[in-house]
Amino acid sequence: MTVTPPARSPRRRVPRNTLNPDRILGAAVALLDRRGTEALTMRALAQELGVGTMAVYSHFKGKDEIIDAVNERLIGEIELPSGSGAPREQLIELCLGVYRLFSEHPSALQLLTSRPLRGDEAVAVIDRMLCLLIEAGLEPSAAVRAQVALMQYTIGASLWAVRRRRAECGEAEAGLQERIRRRLADLPPDSYPSLAGLAPELVTAQQSGRAQYEAGLAALLDGLLRT
Amino acid sequence: MTVTPPARSPRRRVPRNTLNPDRILGAAVALLDRRGTEALTMRALAQELGVGTMAVYSHFKGKDEIIDAVNERLIGEIELPSGSGAPREQLIELCLGVYRLFSEHPSALQLLTSRPLRGDEAVAVIDRMLCLLIEAGLEPSAAVRAQVALMQYTIGASLWAVRRRRAECGEAEAGLQERIRRRLADLPPDSYPSLAGLAPELVTAQQSGRAQYEAGLAALLDGLLRT
DNA sequence: ACCTGAACACCGTTCAAGT
DNA sequence: ACCTGAACACCGTTCAAGT
Numbered sequence: 001m002t003v004t005p006p007a008r009s010p011r012r013r014v015p016r017n018t019l020n021p022d023r024i025l026g027a028a029v030a031l032l033d034r035r036g037t038e039a040l041t042m043r044a045l046a047q048e049l050g051v052g053t054m055a056v057y058s059h060f061k062g063k064d065e066i067i068d069a070v071n072e073r074l075i076g077e078i079e080l081p082s083g084s085g086a087p088r089e090q091l092i093e094l095c096l097g098v099y100r101l102f103s104e105h106p107s108a109l110q111l112l113t114s115r116p117l118r119g120d121e122a123v124a125v126i127d128r129m130l131c132l133l134i135e136a137g138l139e140p141s142a143a144v145r146a147q148v149a150l151m152q153y154t155i156g157a158s159l160w161a162v163r164r165r166r167a168e169c170g171e172a173e174a175g176l177q178e179r180i181r182r183r184l185a186d187l188p189p190d191s192y193p194s195l196a197g198l199a200p201e202l203v204t205a206q207q208s209g210r211a212q213y214e215a216g217l218a219a220l221l222d223g224l225l226r227t
Numbered sequence: 228m229t230v231t232p233p234a235r236s237p238r239r240r241v242p243r244n245t246l247n248p249d250r251i252l253g254a255a256v257a258l259l260d261r262r263g264t265e266a267l268t269m270r271a272l273a274q275e276l277g278v279g280t281m282a283v284y285s286h287f288k289g290k291d292e293i294i295d296a297v298n299e300r301l302i303g304e305i306e307l308p309s310g311s312g313a314p315r316e317q318l319i320e321l322c323l324g325v326y327r328l329f330s331e332h333p334s335a336l337q338l339l340t341s342r343p344l345r346g347d348e349a350v351a352v353i354d355r356m357l358c359l360l361i362e363a364g365l366e367p368s369a370a371v372r373a374q375v376a377l378m379q380y381t382i383g384a385s386l387w388a389v390r391r392r393r394a395e396c397g398e399a400e401a402g403l404q405e406r407i408r409r410r411l412a413d414l415p416p417d418s419y420p421s422l423a424g425l426a427p428e429l430v431t432a433q434q435s436g437r438a439q440y441e442a443g444l445a446a447l448l449d450g451l452l453r454t
Numbered sequence: 455a456c457c458t459g460a461a462c463a464c465c466g467t468t469c470a471a472g473t
Numbered sequence: 474a475c476c477t478g479a480a481c482a483c484c485g486t487t488c489a490a491g492t
Contacts, residue, residue, distance in 0.1 A: 053477090116390050148443070152386075152440075163340070163343055223446030240492080246457085
């Protein structure tokens with residue numbers, strides 16, 4: 001007597017060519033934005049696409065290749081400055097574009113974090129920054145140092161903002177403020193009495209991601225471009 | 228007839244109290260430095276300690292708690308500046324301490340990346356930076372903004388250096404240089420002819436992690452401290 | 455209190471097979 | 474060529490049990 005299998009999956013075999021790299025990357029980004037890095041799973045990705053787990057492997061060699069492609073696609077979305085305006089303004093515009101991208105896709109930044117930057121899209125952004133820095137009057141070698149510094153600061157600020165937002169979810173805002181205040185109150189009050197009153201400002205600075213980034217970027221550009 | 232079990236584990240039951248949080252964290256850091264984030268596994272950690280997998284759970288609630296504790300321990304290792312010297316020099320000394328820590332423990336930085344900063348040790352570093360910035364003449368609110376910017380830049384630079392080193396392992400250096408050169412050569416040669424010759428300098432800047440960091444830090448401090 | 459192995463619900467990926 | 478499920482070697486963690 002033959003036993004009928006549990007037939008647990010009501011999903012029918014999907015028509016051919018329903019899948020392509022673009023659809024897969026779209027689903028990956030959606031998953032990342034909606035549920036975070038830990039939710040980006042080959043099984044979850046396939047389910048999001050309504051397809052068997054292994055179908056994805058026909059288009060990408062594995063999870064690492066998908067992650068690289070996601071990063072490349074997102075970096076490609078950064079809009080290069082229009083070209084009008086002073087070099088300094090265009091630099092700010094471009095850096096803000098990078099910052100905004102990572103703020104909108106925090107999980108992508110987290111993924112980028114563990115992998116080298118492979119793609120040509122990233123090189124396009126770097127090129128543009130270099131051009132603008134040279135246009136602003138820097139010598140080639142100084143421009144290269146400045147470009148790296150701008151990217152480093154932008155990535156660090158994005159990461160900080162992402163982590164900050166994540167912390168807010170976990171810990172009540174009052175909790176953080178209280179901890180900082182307590183810590184500051186422990187300082188010898190005769191040396192820096194002003195510090196004890198700084199907790200609100202600290203919390204504010206950590207909250208205002210974008211304004212904080214713009215202030216730091218302005219300072220960095222001041223230091224880099226000053227002749 | 229009783230079947231003797233395969234007896235696959237020659238490890239004897241370990242004496243009591245061989246384990247404590249400190250030993251566990253030491254093993255975790257060793258594992259991280261030696262084999263990277265992906266190798267930090269509850270099973271691997273227990274093996275490193277010569278103990279059954281579940282023994283660790285008597286001292287930490289789970290992997291997340293261990294990661295937080297590792298971060299806290301490492302941040303505690305940052306040496307605060309001695310206190311002599313101009314505020315600006317002390318700021319550089321302190322920031323370099325943070326940078327050095329993350330350069331020596333790249334995996335720790337990667338772990339820190341996905342989690343909010345919880346520990347008191349981090350607050351100690353932040354405190355010191357704030358004191359020095361106020362000592363350097365900044366108003367409290369400006370000091371707070373500057374402190375966040377310094378941390379953001381330092382984290383970004385560390386991350387960049389870590390990723391750079393990882394990329395070197397994967398990709399031949401010549402490969403990267405060639406890709407950048409090709410990309411730069413594609414630019415319209417009449418607009419920025421100097422860019423095509425910049426590839427060597429780009430590669431150099433990416434390689435010299437610490438010197439690059441110091442240059443960027445100096446520029447940022449110039450911008451932040453200028454009255 | 456501290457340490458143990460077995461078991462559970464996951465994960466990425468290999469494989470042989472279907473269409 | 475493209476999609477499939479079963480199977481393999483992992484993972485963190487729960488659990489009941491030993492000492």
